[in-house]
Amino acid sequence: MVSAKAWEVQRGPLPLAYAAAYDPPMQVxxxxxxxxxxxxxxxxxxxxLRELNLVVEAHLVIKGDNLVTEDEMLYDGDQIEIRPVISxx
Amino acid sequence: MNCTKCKTKAVIGLPRHNAAxxxxxxxxxxxxxxxxxIKSEKMFxxxxxxxxxxSGGKDSLALWDILLKLGxxxxxxxxxxxxxxxxEQSHAKVTKFAEAAAASYGAVLHLHTVEEEAxxxxxxxxxxxxxxxxxxxxTIKRYQFNRVAIEQHYDVMATGHNLDDEAARLLxxxxxxxxxxxxxxxxxxxxxxxxxxxxxxxxxxxxERELAAYxxxxxxxxxxxxxxxxxxxxxxxxxxxLNRLETESPGTKQAxxxxxxxxxxxxxxxxxxxxxxxxxxxxxxxxxxxxxTAEVCSYCKMMARAKTVAPH
Numbered sequence: 001m002v003s004a005k006a007w008e009v010q011r012g013p014l015p016l017a018y019a020a021a022y023d024p025p026m027q028v029x030x031x032x033x034x035x036x037x038x039x040x041x042x043x044x045x046x047x048x049l050r051e052l053n054l055v056v057e058a059h060l061v062i063k064g065d066n067l068v069t070e071d072e073m074l075y076d077g078d079q080i081e082i083r084p085v086i087s088x089x
Numbered sequence: 090m091n092c093t094k095c096k097t098k099a100v101i102g103l104p105r106h107n108a109a110x111x112x113x114x115x116x117x118x119x120x121x122x123x124x125x126x127i128k129s130e131k132m133f134x135x136x137x138x139x140x141x142x143x144s145g146g147k148d149s150l151a152l153w154d155i156l157l158k159l160g161x162x163x164x165x166x167x168x169x170x171x172x173x174x175x176x177e178q179s180h181a182k183v184t185k186f187a188e189a190a191a192a193s194y195g196a197v198l199h200l201h202t203v204e205e206e207a208x209x210x211x212x213x214x215x216x217x218x219x220x221x222x223x224x225x226x227x228t229i230k231r232y233q234f235n236r237v238a239i240e241q242h243y244d245v246m247a248t249g250h251n252l253d254d255e256a257a258r259l260l261x262x263x264x265x266x267x268x269x270x271x272x273x274x275x276x277x278x279x280x281x282x283x284x285x286x287x288x289x290x291x292x293x294x295x296x297e298r299e300l301a302a303y304x305x306x307x308x309x310x311x312x313x314x315x316x317x318x319x320x321x322x323x324x325x326x327x328x329x330x331l332n333r334l335e336t337e338s339p340g341t342k343q344a345x346x347x348x349x350x351x352x353x354x355x356x357x358x359x360x361x362x363x364x365x366x367x368x369x370x371x372x373x374x375x376x377x378x379x380x381x382t383a384e385v386c387s388y389c390k391m392m393a394r395a396k397t398v399a400p401h
Contacts, residue, residue: 057332060301067100069090085301086328
């Protein structure tokens with residue numbers, strides 16, 4: 001099955017009613033404790049962090065294998081990891 | 090967001106430097122910051138043998154990686170603390186890095202296992218002697234790193250303490266006015282007496298987030314899980330508070346810690362009282378006569394300006 005984004009690249013915009021049902025929400029992996037939450041896209045990285053009440057300075061956002069900046073747009077179907085960076089006792 | 094230097098797509102924004110970098114330029118930035126720290130604090134030279142204290146976390150593995158890439162002779166020591174699966178995992182990460190990356194530079198990994206020498210892990214040891222686990226851990230690590238550095242004739246011992254670690258420690262010391270600890274907050278501590286190795290912190294100019302980004306971008310596989318013993322530690326609360334301040338006002342952590350270092354470096358002037366300072370700087374305002382540092386005081390200036398712009 002192709003993603004909604006790939007379908008749109010090949011055939012043009014997906015009708016809204018289908019688009020909502022086609023891709024699952026983005027999967028966001030969090031740590032301490034390890035868990036996954038679903039968040040509806042599209043959404044900017046900084047808005048995702050704000051929605052989850054997380055401070056930018058204490059986290060990295062990783063999409064697939066790549067780091068993404070706060071202004072990057074995230075979409076439904078994306079696999080996201082929000083990694084805390086604070087350590088030490 | 091584009092890279093400030095080469096204008097390609099950025100992978101990280103650094104608000105405190107008002108910059109953003111792609112992977113290549115970010116690596117250059119990190120290496121520059123470490124090189125500046127080493128030079129400005131006279132930490133070590135290219136001929137010195139360095140012993141890096143590694144834990145399996147992002148900071149110490151990144152430090153080992155950076156020093157080797159900058160051309161320094163850096164070996165490492167890992168102390169296995171015997172904290173169940175956490176120690177097993179961190180040990181595995183260190184071994185993996187040593188074999189896959191450090192060995193190609195001819196670097197060596199030393200190992201000390203607490204259980205082998207003491208017969209128990211640090212948690213059990215701490216319970217036996219009725220001391221907090223983190224303080225027991227700190228004492229053991231400091232002792233073993235110093236011992237190996239001296240016995241194996243290393244010129245200097247390097248730890249992965251970063252800007253967040255130092256700012257949080259400074260905040261803790263200042264909140265309690267523990268002035269006796271402030272002298273030890275320098276990024277470069279000399280081998281003050283026979284039997285003490287010189288200790289340096291080459292990452293003090295880089296934040297925890299920058300070091301985590303460096304590890305991710307350079308595929309350094311580190312232990313992301315927090316040490317189970319550190320849960321609820323006060324340092325973590327200080328870091329959280331400082332990160333909230335940093336988000337609202339980028340550069341706060343650097344200004345706090347580096348400002349402290351600048352003050353420490355300046356020779357102490359003869360103490361002056363507030364009255365002596367005021368007498369030297371203040372004189373009567375030419376308009377109203379109240380004390381001011383300027384010709385006309387700020388109140389008189391403000392009122393004069395208000396009168397000129399007020400509607401008639």
